Amino acid sequence: MDRTLVRDARHKIGSRILLYGWVHRIRDLGNLTFLLLRDRSGLIQVVLEGKDRPALRLETVVRIEGAVVPNDQVQGRVEIHATKVEVVSDVEYDHLPLAVNAGVIKEGLDTILNHRVLSLRNPKVHGIFLVQQEIIRAFRDFFRAQGFTEIQTPKIVAEGAEGGAELFPVKYFKKRAYLAQSPQFYKQMxxxxxxxxxxxxxHAYRAELHNTNRHLNEYISLDVEMGFIQDEHDLMAIENEFLRYLFSTLPETCGEELACYGVELADPGAIPKLSVGEAQALLKKEYGKILPPGSIDAEAEKLLGRYVKEKTGSDFLFLTGFPVSKRPVYAMPMEDDPNLTKSFDLLYKGLEITTGGQRIHSYRMLHDKMLAFGLNPEDFGFYLDTFKYGVPPHGGFAIGCERLTMQLLNLANVREASLFPRDLDRVTP
Amino acid sequence: MDRTLVRDARHKIGSRILLYGWVHRIRDLGNLTFLLLRDRSGLIQVVLEGKDRPALRLETVVRIEGAVVPNDQVQGRVEIHATKVEVVSDVEYDHLPLAVNAGVIKEGLDTILNHRVLSLRNPKVHGIFLVQQEIIRAFRDFFRAQGFTEIQTPKIVAEGAEGGAELFPVKYFKKRAYLAQSPQFYKQMxxxxxxxxxxxxxHAYRAELHNTNRHLNEYISLDVEMGFIQDEHDLMAIENEFLRYLFSTLPETCGEELACYGVELADPGAIPKLSVGEAQALLKKEYGKILPPGSIDAEAEKLLGRYVKEKTGSDFLFLTGFPVSKRPVYAMPMEDDPNLTKSFDLLYKGLEITTGGQRIHSYRMLHDKMLAFGLNPEDFGFYLDTFKYGVPPHGGFAIGCERLTMQLLNLANVREASLFPRDLDRVTP
Structure with a gap:
């Protein structure tokens, strides 16, 4: 007999079927036992008559044969009247460190992450990563349809792309190398x-010492780079279109999981834009908040997110025109104000989920900019040399996948949106 | 005027169109100049009349307006009679380190890899990575259709999964960590x-000291893991089905690129299987080759590949039943011969492209096996603990993406199938 998945049982009323899965819940009434069986597709009630059944504990892996019977009182409207129950794989624990079968796991985040295999079995937690995979799939589908080619670039690199000392060193045979902070150089190349x-x-790697609810030291970066652009507004336009596509497709591909988190996605429409200068003026006027020139801190992001939501209804906001001093060396300066760059961030519900912009494509300009930044052009040989051989105007952006997932599902901590998060204290599991 | 891609010009005969791209070739006949223009979609001949044109060198990025005119003598059967040519981005080189416009680049592999941005512009080299991306896409599409969920697991890990000392150490804040040799533990989890x-x-990382035509220190691993299997033959069956799907879909998605490499893909059919014991007997009988028990070396792989091709016509061969001593601790032993494992390799044209097998799913068996292997179970805490909580019979395999690409296109060196390969000597570009 072939295996039937739990979600398909309702199409087989009256038949005898074979199910595999984990024991999610047990209610023993003496002559009658109710099991809730869990497989990757869902939960189903299994009724066992008589006392002749194997000793079952929560999370035991079982094989169940039985008849599909309608029951309007249970989830899925069918249940299984079991004729045969066998243990496929037993358990060896004293007690479960967390309640897999809770509606919401009550244990703290550390317990949830320490016992990740168990917390991921919880149906609500399970859903986070189904949504995340659909986000990634939508990202690939959208950009492929726009003529983009998928690439895989090296994560062992000789130099950091984003400046700063936030690099993880790797002992690479007799050399010292680093983990890539971003695929920046390679996607441009x-x-x-x-x-x-x-x-x-x-993956992208940041050896940041931040220990906040929104930082990961290893994260999934959704990177885009495109040539033959006019300016950074082309980039914001295509990211805007992607988000509209994403929000239209997710309800189809993971509607149940979104509903489980109480999320209803509305078309983002045309995302509003504010320059950093305008945003700072607004923060000062509305909230009395004064920031150093060109800076938008985490609190400012939250305030701007709230303000734009109230005024326009948008969950998103593009911040544009960051100063040269706040952007990496490769950022293209504005023609009419060389202290500003053709760059942008995207805030989603008051959190930065994207950094992007047009890049310098002139060898001479990039070379001189490196000197102005106090960098040695020779340290960037292969990257800088690229621009000797004819490079079109181009730019791109990156979306932090876990941050997007977190904001979309209204999770409290970005670690909840990472299968096995890496932070200051955590390299296991 | 919107940009037209080169491949779409033939649908616009008689129209005036706008093209962007790189100068691939120049033939200057005084009053008449023939350019070959290259964009991401292909090559097209551009005819310029008169001497009034900007100074153009090879690889200059240009903007061209002109009329689409039929010409049966040229590739694509149309050419552009240019009315306007502008330089979009200039070049600054003394001489090109390799001939981008050669049919086959004549410079050696080191030059090709040192000047990767230029070698990738060569249309034949360009095609390798279009094929590779279609392999990856087909992999995802096939397994998603079979009910598999895509995952992203951490590459910064506390322990190696495959044993041995072939790990790259990472300085992870105050801890020592490693780059993952494979997602083995995580995909099982x-x-x-x-x-x-x-x-x-x-990505997977192997700090191997091999410097051969088939080793990379950073490579793309196509990993699969599935629960509720009967045994390792279920795994070989699904890999076989994937390869049949791949070979049926690639001619549709990248037929031109395959043709450029002279590759015609035939249905792999049912892939033959040989046990390691049978393979060793055959090698001894046919080629007088004697190997240590359980070993199949690179030369043996080639001989077996050739033998099976001659006898059955198959480019593929599954090798099964590797001894315990040749497989990692997690390999499931055979019931009827505990010195052998339920594992397999897949050879493609005489090169191993896959290792796979059923894994141990019993906590007690895995614990005891670790002791027998001289490992300390406490070093594998979070992995080993998983098996206390009910794990179904399961197994999986991994396909080396660059090796599959290399063998499929008959490339001489696996580095040709990596955008920016990492080897003993190479961390740049």
């Missing part, structure tokens, strides 16, 4: 290599 | 976490 439009779903 | 069937496209 792939545009320059004639692929013109590229995207990547890959 | 995701099966155990109730996702049951998972796949991953991610």
């Amino acid at each position: 792939m545009v320059a290599a004639g692929y013109e439009r590229v995207f990547e779903v890959g | 995701m099966v155990a976490a109730g996702y049951e069937r998972v796949f991953e496209v991610g």
